[in-house]
Amino acid sequence: MKWRPNSTPDGGKSSDPNLAVAFEDGKCFLLQGEDDPGPTMIQVPMMLTCIDWSADGKLLAVAGKGRKTAAKPEGTAQLMLYSSYGRQELIMRFEQKNMYGLSWNATGLRIAVIMDGLLSFLTVKRPLKFCFFENILAYTCAKDDKEDALLVLFNCKTERKVTVKHYSGQGIVSLAAGPDFCVAGAKVLKENSQYTIYMMNETGATANVTSCQVEPLFLTANENQVIAASREAFLVWNFRQTGESATSRWETNERYFHIDDSHGFIDTKQKRQRVLEISVDPISAMTCSKDVLVVGRESGNIVRYRLPQMTWEREYTAVLAKAKKLGLNKDSSRLLLLNQEGQCCMYALSETKLAKDAPPVKDVKLNLERHGIWNFAWAEDDLELFVVAHKNSAVIYRNRDPEEPIANEGYFCQFKNLEIRVAFVDEFVRSANPTEPPTQATKVLRVKSLRETYHLMETSSLVEAQRFVDTHPHPVLWNILADKALQKLQLDLAEVCYIHGENYRGTQFINRLRKQKSDKVRQAEVSAHFGDLYRAEQEFNEANRSDLAFDMRRISGDWFRLQEMADDDQNDMALKNAHEGLGRYYYDRQSWDEAVKNFDHARDYAALYKCHMISGDVGKLEELAEILPTGHPLLIEIGQLLGRYGHSKASAKALRRSDHPELAVKVCLANHDFPTATEIARSVDIEGFSPKTISALMNQAIKEQVASQDGTKSLWDASKLYYNAGSFLESAKCLFQLLALEVENKSVDYVRLKKISVLAASAVEENKNSLGNRVGAGDRRMVLDDEESTSAEHLFLDDPWHAAEAYNLMIVAQTFYVQADYGKALRAAGTLCLYMDVLDPVHIFSTIALAGTSLKRWDVVNEALMRLVNMDGTTPAVRDEMEHFADELFAKCSPNDVDRDAALPTPMCMKCKERISIWYRRFEAPTNNLECF
Numbered sequence: 001m002k003w004r005p006n007s008t009p010d011g012g013k014s015s016d017p018n019l020a021v022a023f024e025d026g027k028c029f030l031l032q033g034e035d036d037p038g039p040t041m042i043q044v045p046m047m048l049t050c051i052d053w054s055a056d057g058k059l060l061a062v063a064g065k066g067r068k069t070a071a072k073p074e075g076t077a078q079l080m081l082y083s084s085y086g087r088q089e090l091i092m093r094f095e096q097k098n099m100y101g102l103s104w105n106a107t108g109l110r111i112a113v114i115m116d117g118l119l120s121f122l123t124v125k126r127p128l129k130f131c132f133f134e135n136i137l138a139y140t141c142a143k144d145d146k147e148d149a150l151l152v153l154f155n156c157k158t159e160r161k162v163t164v165k166h167y168s169g170q171g172i173v174s175l176a177a178g179p180d181f182c183v184a185g186a187k188v189l190k191e192n193s194q195y196t197i198y199m200m201n202e203t204g205a206t207a208n209v210t211s212c213q214v215e216p217l218f219l220t221a222n223e224n225q226v227i228a229a230s231r232e233a234f235l236v237w238n239f240r241q242t243g244e245s246a247t248s249r250w251e252t253n254e255r256y257f258h259i260d261d262s263h264g265f266i267d268t269k270q271k272r273q274r275v276l277e278i279s280v281d282p283i284s285a286m287t288c289s290k291d292v293l294v295v296g297r298e299s300g301n302i303v304r305y306r307l308p309q310m311t312w313e314r315e316y317t318a319v320l321a322k323a324k325k326l327g328l329n330k331d332s333s334r335l336l337l338l339n340q341e342g343q344c345c346m347y348a349l350s351e352t353k354l355a356k357d358a359p360p361v362k363d364v365k366l367n368l369e370r371h372g373i374w375n376f377a378w379a380e381d382d383l384e385l386f387v388v389a390h391k392n393s394a395v396i397y398r399n400r401d402p403e404e405p406i407a408n409e410g411y412f413c414q415f416k417n418l419e420i421r422v423a424f425v426d427e428f429v430r431s432a433n434p435t436e437p438p439t440q441a442t443k444v445l446r447v448k449s450l451r452e453t454y455h456l457m458e459t460s461s462l463v464e465a466q467r468f469v470d471t472h473p474h475p476v477l478w479n480i481l482a483d484k485a486l487q488k489l490q491l492d493l494a495e496v497c498y499i500h501g502e503n504y505r506g507t508q509f510i511n512r513l514r515k516q517k518s519d520k521v522r523q524a525e526v527s528a529h530f531g532d533l534y535r536a537e538q539e540f541n542e543a544n545r546s547d548l549a550f551d552m553r554r555i556s557g558d559w560f561r562l563q564e565m566a567d568d569d570q571n572d573m574a575l576k577n578a579h580e581g582l583g584r585y586y587y588d589r590q591s592w593d594e595a596v597k598n599f600d601h602a603r604d605y606a607a608l609y610k611c612h613m614i615s616g617d618v619g620k621l622e623e624l625a626e627i628l629p630t631g632h633p634l635l636i637e638i639g640q641l642l643g644r645y646g647h648s649k650a651s652a653k654a655l656r657r658s659d660h661p662e663l664a665v666k667v668c669l670a671n672h673d674f675p676t677a678t679e680i681a682r683s684v685d686i687e688g689f690s691p692k693t694i695s696a697l698m699n700q701a702i703k704e705q706v707a708s709q710d711g712t713k714s715l716w717d718a719s720k721l722y723y724n725a726g727s728f729l730e731s732a733k734c735l736f737q738l739l740a741l742e743v744e745n746k747s748v749d750y751v752r753l754k755k756i757s758v759l760a761a762s763a764v765e766e767n768k769n770s771l772g773n774r775v776g777a778g779d780r781r782m783v784l785d786d787e788e789s790t791s792a793e794h795l796f797l798d799d800p801w802h803a804a805e806a807y808n809l810m811i812v813a814q815t816f817y818v819q820a821d822y823g824k825a826l827r828a829a830g831t832l833c834l835y836m837d838v839l840d841p842v843h844i845f846s847t848i849a850l851a852g853t854s855l856k857r858w859d860v861v862n863e864a865l866m867r868l869v870n871m872d873g874t875t876p877a878v879r880d881e882m883e884h885f886a887d888e889l890f891a892k893c894s895p896n897d898v899d900r901d902a903a904l905p906t907p908m909c910m911k912c913k914e915r916i917s918i919w920y921r922r923f924e925a926p927t928n929n930l931e932c933f
Contacts, residue, residue: 004057004084017084020060022051028062030086040086046078050101054108056430058084059126061111063099077115081124089127091341092372107430123392123409125374127324130425131177132413134202136162137442138182139425140172141434151175151184152435153204156413156421156442163204164435170196174228176219181207183226185216197228197237210237210254214275220288225308227293231282233258233266233275234295236310255310259283259295259303262312285337287326292349294335296323302335304349319365320345329378329386336376336386344373344388346400352383354399366400377412377420382474385447387412387420394420396447403448410443417476420445453477457484462493475501482506486526489519518543528552533561550574559585576602583607596620609634618645625654636660643667652676656684665689674698675726715741719759728767732800735760739803748843750814754807761800806835813847817854826851826860841871858893862886 004018017030017040026048030040048064060082066075077099081090096115103112111122130139135157140149149172153162170186173195177183181201188194195212197219212235216228226237239252255265259279266274285296293305300321304313320337327336333352338344345367351360368388375389387396389412393405410422423442428434446454449472456465462485469477478501485494491510498506509529516522524539533556540549546569553562554574559581566575583598587607592615599607605628612620625638639654640663648671655664661684668677677694680686702721715738722731739756742749809832816825829847832839845864852860865886869879 002051002053002060004053005055006057016057018057020051020053022048022062024048026064028060028082030060030084042082042086044080046075046080049099052102052104054104055106056108059089059108059124060084061102061104063102063113065098066093079111079113079122088340090124092122093341109426109430125389125411126426128411128425128429129172129175130411130423131175131182132156132421132423133177133182134180136182136202137413137423137425137437138175138177138184138200139429140175140184141429150435151200152437153200153202154437154441155202156423159439159441161435161437162202165200165204167198174216174219176221176226178221178226179223181221183219183221183228185212185219185228187215195228197226197235199226199239208239208252210252213256213272218283218286220286220293222288222290222307225288227286227288229283229286229295230275232260232277232279234283234286236265238308257310259297262315265310285323285326287328287335289328289332292328292332294326294328294349296320296326296337298322302337302347316347316349316363319347325376327376327378327386330380330383333383336378338373338376342372342374344368344370344376368397368400370395370402375412377415379415379418381416385415387415394422394445396420406445408445413442418447418450418474420447449474449477450480453480457481462488462490466493466497469497473500475503477501479503479506483530486510487530489522489526521545521548524548528556533558537565550577554581557581580604580607587611605632605634609638613641618642618647618650622647622650625650625657628657630657631659633658636663639663639667643671646671648673649676652680656680662686662689665694669694669697672698672701672721678726719763723763723766726770728763728770732760732763732767735763750807750810754804754811757801757804757807761804764800802835803838806832806838809835810839810843810847813851817847817851820854822851822854826855826857842868856893858890862890 001019001021004016004020017032017036019031019033019036020028021031021039022028022044024047026044026046028042028044028048028051030042032039042062044062044064046064046066048062050063052061053059054061061079062082063077063079066078068075075097077094077096079092079094079099079102080088082088094115096118099113099115101114104110105112108126109124111124113120113122128139130137132138135155137154137156138151139154140151142149149167149170151165151167151172153165154160155162167186169189171189172184173187174185175182181199184198184200186196186198188196193213193215195214195216197210197212197216198206199208201207212228214228214230214233214235216235217231218229218234220227224238224240226239228235228237234257236255236257237252238254256275257265258274258277259282281297281299281301283295284298287294288307291307293307293310295303295305296319297303298321300318300323302316302319304316305311306313320339320343322339323337324340325338328334329336333348333350335347335349336344337347345365347366348354348361348364351362353360354364354366370388370390373388373390377387379385379387384399385396387394389408390405392407392409394408394412395405396403408422410424411426413421413423415421421442421444428437428441449468453465453469453472456468457480462481465481465484469481478497482494482497482501482503485491485497486506486509491513495507495510498510513522513525516525520539520543524536524543524545527533527536527539533552536552537549540546540552546565550562550565550571553559553565554577559578562574563578563582565571566578579598579602583595583602583604584607586592586595586598587610592611596608596611599611605624608624609621612624621638621642625635625642628635628638635654635658639651639658639660642648642651642654648668651667651671652664652673655661655667661680665677665680665686668674668680674694674697677689678691681689681691681694698721702718715734719731719734719738722728722734735756739753739760742753742756809828813825813828813832816822816828826848829844829851832844832847836844845867849861849864849868852858852864865882868874869882869886874882
């Protein structure tokens with residue numbers, strides 16, 4: 001009996017067994033505590049002697065003596081590993097007869113056992129979830145001992161972590177790699193029958209996702225299909241990416257198949273029920289290629305389907321029972337199978353030769369002589385080459401001929417170009433920080449022929465190495481030998497090797513080398529070909545061919561070094577190329593200032609235009625238009641862009657310099673810049689754009705704009721359009737009408753009224769300036785003769801700033817009153833009596849009364865109230881209320897109880913510039929002309 005580590009009899013996780021009880025006859029019970037009413041029972045096929053949990057509690061090791069068989073009547077020692085839920089993970093058989101004890105180490109990667117008086121240490125390779133694609137290693141690890149997992153993507157080429165993806169509330173069930181993507185099958189932990197399949201690219205971004213109705217215990221993928229399988233059924237997810245990368249779309253469809261069916265996919269109406277039906281012979285493993293899908297079953301049968309049509313082809317019987325891994329070679333003619341007991345076999349699915357002179361065979365099972373195999377991998381570029389992991393070594397096979405073992409404890413990631421990349425996933429997954437893989441997370445193993453080729457090239461002559469490669473032909477070996485011969489300038493040998501290695505680029509390079517007569521130049525070209533640019537530069541300079549050094553740096557894109565070389569050599573052409581390259585370098589990185597600086601040095605106006613356009617710098621665009629010569633093609637694009645930005649004058653100038661005045665007029669009309677359009681039409685005879693036509697278009701545009709809106713908004717827009725068109729007097733009239741509407745609406749926002757008055761007065765001044773600092777009689781007569789014109793408009797044209805002064809003084813009086821400067825407030829309010837043609841007298845005398853009250857000038861208050869009471873517009877009710885208020889006020893504060901000698905703030909007459917009393921005014925109808933005595 002063994003308690004699970006880090007658990008107590010009264011605690012532990014409610015859903016995970018934490019107690020294992022084993023009996024000698026092979027029965028083993030997994031309980032969730034000593035009072036578990038429904039424990040999980042395992043029937044182990046041996047006589048048990050000892051059990052032990054791993055350090056993390058995920059594996060239970062069960063050891064004992066195997067039962068007697070006809071082949072072995074006495075039985076042998078066995079070790080079996082089970083998951084915490086009772087699923088068998090691994091079987092190890094030994095030649096010894098009895099096993100007396102076992103113990104896990106702290107990492108959970110090794111087990112110490114005692115067999116027949118011998119102490120042995122066994123390495124345990126757990127089934128880990130990882131895959132490899134495009135130099136990216138993807139693997140899963142737990143997060144702080146929680147069930148939801150993390151998916152880590154690590155770039156083995158740069159040795160840097162790409163990203164860590166956290167699927168909250170989900171557990172990664174399986175992981176598989178495609179040609180340039182990986183797929184992960186996830187399960188929602190707190191819900192049943194909720195599964196999701198995620199597709200990710202090399203950056204870790206989720207490219208596509210779909211839900212799945214079967215638990216994705218097994219995953220495999222090719223270029224356009226992902227197959228996810230449970231024990232009974234599997235999903236075929238077809239996808240295809242269409243269009244360019246920026247506008248790509250995914251076309252997908254899904255079909256479900258049951259392993260017991262051979263007639264086709266599951267009908268949609270029966271899908272939910274059929275995928276859950278238990279199979280007598282469930283699925284144990286599967287793999288696929290571009291054309292074939294192979295599914296392994298517990299009984300050892302193999303089912304073959306044709307892709308992408310997904311049609312059932314054949315079922316092979318009794319190949320290998322309980323296979324846990326399948327693998328197809330390059331052309332899908334051979335299949336490797338591996339089961340939990342470490343047995344590995346090869347099966348010929350189609351006609352293939354197992355030896356050079358042997359006849360082709362088909363439907364033949366070939367067992368490998370080694371036992372205890374825990375992993376394998378096919379070569380991606382060779383039909384006959386594969387590697388198996390046997391205990392602590394890697395054995396490479398060509399057909400059935402093994403090479404000498406290579407020490408290895410890592411998991412196979414990729415077998416390509418006679419090199420095997422292995423990753424030590426189990427070490428950093430169970431480290432203190434599993435999301436931070438070490439720098440050397442992977443290692444490369446070389447096959448024997450590759451190792452010997454390198455050894456012969458270093459210790460013997462190239463001719464000897466060529467003889468060896470002739471007997472062990474492979475494109476990789478030929479190319480390696482050709483590169484070595486090329487470095488020694490043995491061009492004939494290098495050409496022959498490149499031809500055998502099918503390297504067309506290498507043969508073309510040799511033909512170019514033969515045209516060079518100097519060996520120094522040839523050596524420099526070879527150094528540049530293999531990427532040693534600094535050595536090649538030095539060799540070019542020694543051969544007095546600095547021009548080739550410049551070309552080399554330019555072709556390689558080393559713009560910084562090219563700039564340094566051009567500055568030292570004072571080569572203007574090379575310096576221009578360097579600045580262009582640096583500009584593109586910074587342009588790609590969106591460093592606009594540096595890009596503009598370099599493009600400016602290179603005089604690359606098209607690139608400058610793109611930088612200014614993207615950054616939206618209108619000022620720089622205008623400067624660029626000034627720099628460009630007349631008739632330059634970019635002037636049209638810059639002019640049209642400035643027109644879209646609303647800079648019609650700069651746009652018209654650029655377009656006129658490009659000899660397209662008609663485009664300039666169109667841009668001005670689109671921006672309602674009618675004066676500039678009229679000026680262009682007067683200076684250049686343009687068909688269809690005469691000054692009269694432009695004037696008619698202006699009036700039509702203004703009418704349409706005004707008609708499309710109502711109220712003050714239309715007057716605002718009309719005023720703006722008239723102003724932009726140069727009709728300042730019409731603009732002023734619209735603003736004055738707007739001011740009249742605001743006053744009629746009883747608006748007391750004096751700041752707004754002041755702004756409108758200032759704009760109107762400014763428009764009148766602009767009109768005077770346009771006529772030569774004088775108001776033409778014709779303009780004034782035009783307003784006076786208008787039937788809709790009023791006397792107020794006449795006064796407005798005579799003294800445009802009068803209303804602005806009135807509103808400004810009212811704002812000043814109110815400001816002084818708020819600041820408690822009542823003397824200045826009363827003086828400003830008294831001056832407002834000169835503007836009773838603009839302001840409401842009630843507001844004026846109310847302000848005077850307030851200021852007088854604060855100064856306790858009751859005589860001023862009395863006079864102001866009398867003016868308010870005696871006004872023609874005062875209603876009887878208001879008059880009675882004000883008289884009652886005055887009686888109450890002056891009963892306490894007599895208007896005679898003031899200091900008559902105190903200086904009374906008096907305003908200045910705006911005409912005679914004399915100080916006058918506030919109350920000596922007279923109003924003469926009908927002009928309301930305000931004068932002093």
